[in-house]
Amino acid sequence: MSDFLRSYLTVGIFGLVGVALVAAFLGLGRILRPSNPTEQKLETYESGVDPTGDMWSQANIRYYVFALLFVMFDVEAVFIFPWAARLEAYGMFGLIEMAIFIYILLLGLLYAWRKGMLRWV
Amino acid sequence: MIAELSYWQETAIRVGAGLGAVLLVAGTLVYVHLFKMVSFMQSRLGPMEAGPYGSLQLLAEVGKHLQKEDIFPRKADRFVFAAAPFVVLASTFLLVVVVPGGPDAWFVNNDVGIYLAMAVSSVSVIGILMAGWGSANKYSLLGGLRATGQLIAYELPLILAVVGVVIQAGTMNMQGIVFAQAEGEIFGWGGIGNPYILTQGVAFLIFLIAMQAELTQSPFDMPIAESELVSGYMTEYSGMRFLMFFIGEFATAGVFSAVAAVLFLGGWYIPGIDPTDNIMNVLGPLVMFAKIVILTFLVFWVRFTFPRFREDQLQRLAWKFLIPLSLANIVVTAIFKVWI
Numbered sequence: 001m002s003d004f005l006r007s008y009l010t011v012g013i014f015g016l017v018g019v020a021l022v023a024a025f026l027g028l029g030r031i032l033r034p035s036n037p038t039e040q041k042l043e044t045y046e047s048g049v050d051p052t053g054d055m056w057s058q059a060n061i062r063y064y065v066f067a068l069l070f071v072m073f074d075v076e077a078v079f080i081f082p083w084a085a086r087l088e089a090y091g092m093f094g095l096i097e098m099a100i101f102i103y104i105l106l107l108g109l110l111y112a113w114r115k116g117m118l119r120w121v
Numbered sequence: 122m123i124a125e126l127s128y129w130q131e132t133a134i135r136v137g138a139g140l141g142a143v144l145l146v147a148g149t150l151v152y153v154h155l156f157k158m159v160s161f162m163q164s165r166l167g168p169m170e171a172g173p174y175g176s177l178q179l180l181a182e183v184g185k186h187l188q189k190e191d192i193f194p195r196k197a198d199r200f201v202f203a204a205a206p207f208v209v210l211a212s213t214f215l216l217v218v219v220v221p222g223g224p225d226a227w228f229v230n231n232d233v234g235i236y237l238a239m240a241v242s243s244v245s246v247i248g249i250l251m252a253g254w255g256s257a258n259k260y261s262l263l264g265g266l267r268a269t270g271q272l273i274a275y276e277l278p279l280i281l282a283v284v285g286v287v288i289q290a291g292t293m294n295m296q297g298i299v300f301a302q303a304e305g306e307i308f309g310w311g312g313i314g315n316p317y318i319l320t321q322g323v324a325f326l327i328f329l330i331a332m333q334a335e336l337t338q339s340p341f342d343m344p345i346a347e348s349e350l351v352s353g354y355m356t357e358y359s360g361m362r363f364l365m366f367f368i369g370e371f372a373t374a375g376v377f378s379a380v381a382a383v384l385f386l387g388g389w390y391i392p393g394i395d396p397t398d399n400i401m402n403v404l405g406p407l408v409m410f411a412k413i414v415i416l417t418f419l420v421f422w423v424r425f426t427f428p429r430f431r432e433d434q435l436q437r438l439a440w441k442f443l444i445p446l447s448l449a450n451i452v453v454t455a456i457f458k459v460w461i
Contacts, residue, residue, distance in 0.1 A: 017214055
């Protein structure tokens with residue numbers, strides 16, 4: 001396996017260590033902690049009064065437009081990073097190319113701004 | 122020396138060091154900042170009983186939480202509810218892999234280092250949304266949704282601020298960024314190298330603000346606003362599962378500070394010592410630790426000083442101020458890089 005792929009294997013191992021750490025703590029707690037569930041204890045917490053209505057109630061997700069904008073900017077970051085790392089090699093050509101790219105991007109943000117998408121009503 | 126070990130032996134050492142580093146940093150931050158610094162800011166002593174000056178207080182807390190009953194609310198989605206702390210802590214460990222501590226003291230020396238860090242830093246959003254949704258609690262759901270909206274909004278300034286550093290260093294490798302700063306010059310004078318806080322000061326400020334929001338620390342603590350949402354997405358968690366979120370919060374604060382230290386404060390190098398010298402493998406981690414404590418001091422200083430932002434103010438700051446500013450920073454940095 002090449003060093004490059006191996007470094008990703010190490011990343012995966014670190015992720016598993018994070019999971020294993022939580023599992024170890026919870027497993028240790030399992031030996032020590034009591035388990036005495038009662039009807040009231042398992043009730044959903046709602047400031048001490050009996051919970052009303054559906055718990056997965058409808059919430060107004062105001063920022064679904066923000067989520068769309070986020071995807072747009074995140075994809076753009078994918079393009080900007082390789083350019084940023086190689087800017088010296090591209091020189092003036094790269095600079096003008098990216099200026100156009102960022103200009104179009106800013107237009108998109110300005111459009112959303114003017115349309116009132118960025119306002120939290 | 123390291124080349125003599127096989128991959129698995131080497132990885133076992135690195136994983137052990139990573140585990141130690143994360144827990145040690147998280148423990149130190151809880152004691153120094155949450156227990157002591159805040160107490161002194163509020164004219165009280167803080168914990169004094171457990172160990173000298175209360176230094177073993179955190180161990181006592183862990184011992185207490187280990188004995189607490191593990192309550193699953195009846196209406197909760199059991200699998201999602203149980204899995205959320207795993208995802209949150211795993212994302213912290215995925216983030217720590219890119220942080221270098223010396224010329225050979227790294228966890229992963231990957232050429233896309235900082236890019237990888239920015240990619241995995243969003244994994245915790247999924248964990249928080251899982252916690253909010255799986256709890257089947259109105260407070261948790263609102264907290265989880267607010268956290269998601271906040272984290273994706275501040276993810277962008279965070280990523281775009283990093284681009285300025287990548288342009289200056291000409292590499293995404295975290296080690297490469299440290300070496301670029303160690304070998305850098307300020308107007309032809311290379312005495313202290315060129316820590317990018319000097320040339321990327323705007324990016325550093327954007328990074329710190331976005332970091333504060335990513336950590337959901339006050340004044341960006343809308344998702345866990347205790348006066349309206351009890352404890353946000355953590356409301357239904359008790360005992361050890363709650364402590365996992367708590368440790369994850371402080372560990373992530375430490376790891377984000379470490380990333381900021383590498384990008385802007387010069388990472389592990391010491392001016393005057395050859396950065397490839399073997400001694401840096403010992404001194405480097407200590408330098409990093411000092412920089413982490415200093416940066417997290419800023420985070421917690423702000424946290425305990427400023428009142429909470431309203432949700433609309435918070436979104437406005439990210440979209441209408443920080444993102445255009447960070448784009449402008451990229452353009453200015455690129456022009457300087459090409460012309461000068």
